[in-house]
Amino acid sequence: MLLLILGVALWWAAHLFKRIAPGVREPMGDMGKGVVALALVVSILLMIFGYRMADGAFFWGRHPATVGINNLIMLFALYLTSPGPKKGALLYKMRHPMLTGFLLWTLAHLLVNGDVPSFVLFGGLGLWAIVEMIVINRAEPGWVAPAKGSIAKDAMFLAISLVLLVVIGYVHGLIGPPAFG
Numbered sequence: 759m760l761l762l763i764l765g766v767a768l769w770w771a772a773h774l775f776k777r778i779a780p781g782v783r784e785p786m787g788d789m790g791k792g793v794v795a796l797a798l799v800v801s802i803l804l805m806i807f808g809y810r811m812a813d814g815a816f817f818w819g820r821h822p823a824t825v826g827i828n829n830l831i832m833l834f835a836l837y838l839t840s841p842g843p844k845k846g847a848l849l850y851k852m853r854h855p856m857l858t859g860f861l862l863w864t865l866a867h868l869l870v871n872g873d874v875p876s877f878v879l880f881g882g883l884g885l886w887a888i889v890e891m892i893v894i895n896r897a898e899p900g901w902v903a904p905a906k907g908s909i910a911k912d913a914m915f916l917a918i919s920l921v922l923l924v925v926i927g928y929v930h931g932l933i934g935p936p937a938f939g
Contacts, residue, residue, distance in 0.1 A: 762808025762875060766882035768801035773886065777893050805879060814874025821870075825939045828866045832937075833916075833923050835862035842915025845907040853901055854891045861887040 772794050776783040783790050838859030843849035852858065864884035868876060895901075927937035 759808065759812045759814065759875065759878065761804050762812050762878050763882075765801045765804030765806075765808050766878060766886075768797055768804060769883065770886050770889075772797035772801060773890060774893065777897060809875055809879050812875035812878070814877075816873045818872030819870070820935065820939075822939055824870050825937075828870045829923065829927070829938065831862050831866035831869070832926075833919055835859040835866060836919040836922050836926075837916050838862065840915045840919055842912055842919070844904050846912035846915065847907050847909045848912050850906050851903040853903075854894070857887045857891050 771778075775794060775797075776790075786793065836859065837843070838849075838852075838855045843852050843855035849855060861884050864880040864887065867880045868884070871880065930937040
């Protein structure tokens, strides 16, 4: 469990580094981007190995209904992480579509994974997404929404998100539990 906790903590630290310690990050220039990227890769590896090795109490698991709900949430999460919300007409006024999509990803996974390691991984990452939105809003209060796009762009990115859901679900089934039941 320690590797998993370290991975989630490193994820938080790497993402919040420039906001928490701007005096340290700024002088690093472009090298700082490399340091952050390396920290993120290490955090992901720690989370993967930590999650696979972790053991903890089990409260609920997959059910056909929750798998279906999970997949619908995942479709919307993928759409939010695409350029669709900024280029379309439906959600162009949304300030943090990618972080919201990430948050939905964590909630979808908690819906079908009710064990302590999942609470640490997905709960920790979900809390990070919320904190990141708050920190960004405080640091950059003068946000202006992009120009309204077209419904056609929304439809295009939703279709792409559906294809991605199928591909990701297939790969997910190869390396972990089947995503589609």
